[in-house]
Amino acid sequence: MVTRRFALVLVLGMPLPVLLPSPWLLTLAVVGxxxxxxxxxxxxxxxxxxxxLRRTGAETVWLGETTTTTLTVTNTAGRPMWLRLRDRWVPSAGADRTEHRLNLLAGTQAEVTTTLTPTRHGDRAAVRVxxxxxxxxxxxxxxxxxRWDESRTPKWTLRVLPRFPSRRLLPEKLAKLRIFDGSVVTRGRGQGTEFDVLREYVVGDDVRSIDWRASARTHxxxxRTWRPERDRRVVCVLDTGRTSAARIGDEPRLDAAIDAALLLAVLAxxxxxxxxxxxxxxxxxxxxxxxGHRTKLPRLISSLAALxxxxxxxxxxxxxxxxxxxDHKRALVxxxxxxxxxxxxxxxxPVLSRLTTRHRVLLASVRDPETALLARLPESGATADDVHLAAxxxxxxxxxxxVRALLQQQGVIVVDEPRETFASKVSDAYLMLKAAGRL
Structure with missing residues (x-):
């Protein structure tokens, strides 16, 4: 195939034969x-x-962060190569530069680096080189x-992990957890807590915690000391249906649920x-x-990214x-x-009674603050449209x-909070149940 340079050279060379005695013959000579x-x-x-072609680089990145991939290009021909390469990605991968020009000598290679700043979580694939x-x-x-280019393109998928803004709350929640676990304050007895160890009585201990049989044996x-329940089961159930697509602020409701589920999973x-x-x-x-905990948490985060x-x-x-x-083991759902x-x-x-008879159920919902604002009429000059919208x-x-009252009648704990405090309140509800031994 010819390039634009061919057309440019041809156009620039055409006026020259016109100045000579035999223009047509020389025109053919220039064209030839x-x-x-x-x-x-x-x-x-x-x-x-x-x-x-060979590609290396990061396979996962958190949404909002930047990463790079490197494409190694090798010339296996026995002569130099002047190459133009386009590394195409899906638009949401946020590739900064896709076109590169390379001059490769015979048997040499060069590296092409592409910077990616994804705009959505999930799998972002390299489309074609x-x-x-x-x-x-x-x-x-x-x-x-x-089609040939696609067959030679190295298969590469960047998994973009969901945004995790509630990560900043982890130190606070872990501090509360240490308090409940007895690492900061003396362990005490709570409803449903597990027996830990026997220790010598000190002034200030609750006399109801004295083990008289053990005291008689040891003179x-x-x-007795207790600790919060451990090795309990927490199941995060995410609704990915149509209601999860509703936007709360500038993001879908599902993204807020993923953020809260991540905080709860790490904390648990x-x-x-x-x-x-x-x-x-x-x-x-x-x-x-x-x-185990170490292998499950990365798998859980990766699965949330694809939702x-x-x-x-x-x-x-x-x-x-x-x-x-x-299974039949009780869990916090x-x-x-x-x-x-x-x-x-x-x-x-219709299916809630089947769950509540075996598990403790908590329903977490993100509240849209815009609804409460729309319910307020303007202080002056309210129109008929304003009245209908407020109604x-x-x-x-x-x-x-x-609906919240119906769920609470069935024994369901309901967390109904705006986006800013949603993840925190869900984790607080878990910590409250754990401290009370009600998981």
Missing amino acids: LVTGATVVDLLVAAPVTAVM SLRSYGPLGLAYRQRRQ DVVV SKADDRVDLLAVDTAVRARVEGG EPALVETDFGLAASTLLRR VIFAALDAAPIVEGLL AAELALAERTR
Whole structure:
């Protein structure tokens, strides 16, 4: 194929024969000379089939951070290569520069670095590396079809982990956990806590904690100490149906749920509890269970990264049957779902009794503060549209209150908070249940 330089040289050379006595003959000579040079240039250009590609770099990155990948280009031809390379990624990968020009001697290689700043979590793939080999004069080039380029492109997928803004709350929550665990204050007895050790009585201990039989055996006053329950099971159930696509502020409701689930998972892992994950709409989209804390948490984070809202109604019956089929051990089931009347009353409530009889259930929902603002009428000059909008918002708030009351009647703990405090309140609810021994 010819380049723009071929056309430019041809245009610049055409006026010269007009000044001479035999313009047509010389015009043909100029055209023939440029065409011949182009043919030679095309023959000298190295074939793109002689290019070997290899990619290295990061495979995971947190959303909002920047990473790089390196593409190593090797010239296996026996002649120099003037190469133009385009490293194409999906738009949401945020590639800064995709086109590069390389001059490779025979048997040499060069590295092309692409900086990626993803704009969405999930899997961001390298689409295609397009190759174009030029001749030394730049008049012609060799290039294969797009399908061939795709077959030679090194397969590479960058997994973008979800944004985790509540990470800043971890020191505070871990400090509370240490208090409950007895690392900061003296361990005390709470409802449902586990027996720890016997120790000598000291002034200030609760006399109800004295173990009289052990005291008689040791001829000294000893007391029992307790610690919070450990090795309990926490299951995070994420609704990925249509309600999870609603935007709270500038992000989908699902992103807020993922952030809160991440904080809860890290906190529960630090507390030596087992954390499982179930993401469901009309099908199970992600499921993580089994394995130790060190191996499960990375798998759980990676599974959360791949979740996207689906515009379908969530099948809570499927979620309940999946949970109940697993085992009979009691667990804290944290359901991240919208507190909307239709999906809760028609979908969750019919199967809720099956869950609450075996597990402790907590429903966590992100509240949209815009609804409360819309329910307020302007202080002056309210129009009919304002009145209708305020009435609709007030009705939505009343429905939300009614649904929350129905869930609480079934023994469900409800966390209904705005985005700014949502993750913190969900973790506080877990810590409260753990401190009281109610997991």
